[in-house]
Amino acid sequence: MTSPENKEEIVEQTMADSKEGVGTNGSVQIQATKEEDQEEKKEASPKFTRRQILTFISLSLANFFDCCSYSIIAPIYPQEADDKGVGSTVTGFIFGSFSFVMFIVSPICGKIMPKVGAKFMFISGEFVCAGANILFGFVNRMDSGMQFIMFSFAIRAVGAAGTAAAVTALMAIIANTFPNNVAQTIGILEVFSGMGYMIGPLIGGVLDQVGGYSLPFLVIGLAVMTIIVINVFLLPNDDKGKKTELGSFKTLWKIPAIWCTSVTAFAGALALGFLDPTLSNHLKDVNSSLNPTQVGAMFLLIGGMYAISSPFWGWLADKNNATRPMIVSGFFCACVSYLLIGPSPLLHLPTELWVICIGLGCLGLSIGCGLTPAYQDMLVSAKWYGLADDMTTYSIISGQFNSVFSIGTFIGPVLGGFLVDNLTFKWAATIFGGINMALCVLFLTFSLWEFRFFKGRRPAPNTPSQVVTVLDDERAPLLGANC
Template sequence: MGRNDYPPQSSPSEENLETSPLLFKSSPNNGGATDEASSSQTTSSLSSSYEDSSPSPDEPEPVVPSPPPLSRSQVCLLVCLSASSLLAGCCTVIQAPFFTHEAHLRGLSSAASGAVFSCFALAQMVAFPAMGWLAPRLGVTRLYTLSLLVAGVTTVVFGMLTYIEGPAPFLGWCLTVRAAEAVGTAAAQTAARTIIINQFPRRMNSAMSLVEGMIGAGLCLGPAVGGAMYALGGYGAPFYTLGVLLLGTAAASLILMPTVTDRSTRTTEKDDSRSSYLEMLILVLSTADNWLIFAALLVAAMNWTAMDPSMEPYMHAVLGIQPAELSLFFLGSFAGYALSSPLWGRLSDHINNTFLLVAACLAPTALGVLLIPPSPLLGLRPSRLLLGLGMVLREPFQLGAYLPLLPLMVRRSTARGLRSDVRGQALVSAVFGAAYSLGNVLGPVGGGLVTDRWGYPTLATWLGGVTVVLCVAMALRGAVYHSTRRTAAPYVEI
């Protein structure tokens, strides 16, 4: 795993500065830095011994002490990451209330406007692996700042597309700018996750829960703020405002984000024979547990992106629910998502076997998915009560299943031999983002096809059934892990 600090090295090379783990520069004025350096040296030696011994995937991780309080530098780092995550969430959905209407005014079909939404997830899926390769070479914090600049500029440009009148040019520019915006957000997410993995090795789930909770808050606020600003200032107002905020966040990150450097944890001959990016990727993809995690990411993404777009037409037809009323259900469920995020983070930081935690969260998630239409298997009639109950169950518990997946992927990949430096951490972050983006690409298309052919309740039945199967698989894997690990004392999972 990444470490908060490492013992100083003598004259690190430029290559080591670009390809080795991140750390904060220690100084007498950096609150808690001395204690963190001491604890990090301990965890660094544990990591060194752990990697050299090449344990089997089911061997337990070393016992580590309770995490120390956050330093001032770490708090500033979380502030920067949280602000950008909030804006990234808004960036994804801010145009949802009005873009289809604007596209229709220019003679574009609903399918064409839908392609603008879909190209975002597709471009992210393609960009994530590239960002994992680029992050250690460009520098993770440098990539983070540049990605915010790209996202801010492309968001402003997207607002200027209102001056393009022809349908074909308008669609072409929308696809191009939206794809560039997706590349920027993919780079930001890769860099942010890599920084979290590296700088919060024993608080990874808690830090990740804060960032993911802010993304959820952005998804809640984005449509509401975008619709209100569109009504007040027209098409460009939401994009100009959000773009300026992203650019301001990029500038603020240069001031607020603590100075970080990349240093080599060890200067041994082993560092001279670093694995190539392809070799590390093969190692990650050859880890069986990671494929179980990929399946969980796909199911999580599709439970959201396959069901939500088709929900309004179905609920309007069977219950007479108008879009404004349905938005209240979404707002309530996303509020549960954001509020439960810190709780899941703290819980998963103190649970040894997160396979079982994921399984425990997938069970109520499946029930929530089945209750929303509801599924014909339940023999219940559609109602607002079941809709609300299903969404309230789905959002928080699916988040509880999602949050431990990245730390779990890091831990299982490291156990298989992936080096615990910034190159490996960036790679895992990129693969994680690509797998989730694949679910975002397949969800709307697959959900629409199933709904058109067999109906919305059938879609919920299929997704609920797949979630149950995944729950059983995670529970079995957790049972195997529990029976084979050898622990001398409880430890905090990272």
């Protein structure tokens, strides 16, 4: 039996512990932890270290040259293929094979990355990419016909596999190196991606005129080799020796939010890819006096607005943790943009070049708003459902994101060309506007459902910031941390 004096001492001690934020039944120190969280947030946002800055610069350059590897063949390969007797359809498949191989290889890279290490995968992927670029500069020496086609497919596929490995590892390294600025950092990386896609064809055309077909590929290959040497010394060594278990896509795919966000990444790539084979002819139908430089400027308008705005969207997502509202708003605006690009028969707008220009500029801004936060949203969802906050999770999410984005860049031009051939550009653009609106409604509905039934999204159970044990059963999530 406990004496009255002892009971009073226990009550007083319990009250004292409560004032200090310590629970009596193993509950967590709520007040003290809030203060610790505030201190962690202050400590988590210092200026980047010199090593981080150099790492980011080297990765940005690698991203730029990887995108150049994809786009540099645009002004020079079709003519070479035509001289070798290869039709436009086969040439189109050779172009599209790059994205299709990335779609297949990216999840595999994300799966095995914890075993081999992100740094090794990045360096080896870049090495393969560089070698493939150099080899592709010599396909013009192949015999016409099937030999030329097979070597083109094979070298392009190998280069795509190397790029998939490098980009998947790059995104995982970014998430691991800049854990508090993931969206902002990826947003800045998108500037270099956009520059690579836009400047790649220009580099290819200029170097082809200077030194012939092989020179552009040799220059890009040697540039990637230089980036490899730099990153060997700059990139931090990862912890592959400490944690070697592989990530589980089966576990990742059990998370509903991953599927929903994957659809947004796919749709963003789809929306951008639709215009590649269709916009040029549409612009000439609207104004037959446009020269190739002016048509190219229209493509530059989309990519430029996307690249310029991406750092802002990333900063906004990191600052306000507003990934869901941004994705919904971005794809709603993308719907409106496509209706202007047509312009859609539903709007009864004049078919004028200035209307299309407004639509193209708005599309670049809106796709940036909807696409830039998607990777961060996948990370937040994975952590919230209990996946570890480590390189294993970063790896499989990077593989997932790159895979769905790549298949979008493959299907977008194919679907766009099919719709324009069987309908008109105006109705094809209207259908793509409807696709973006359907995605907007789907994502908004899912987000409201998730918020309603899972009581919002809180910090992930496995992260240090998960410190509060909720005693009220009504506020506990319906799914456990291991779901």
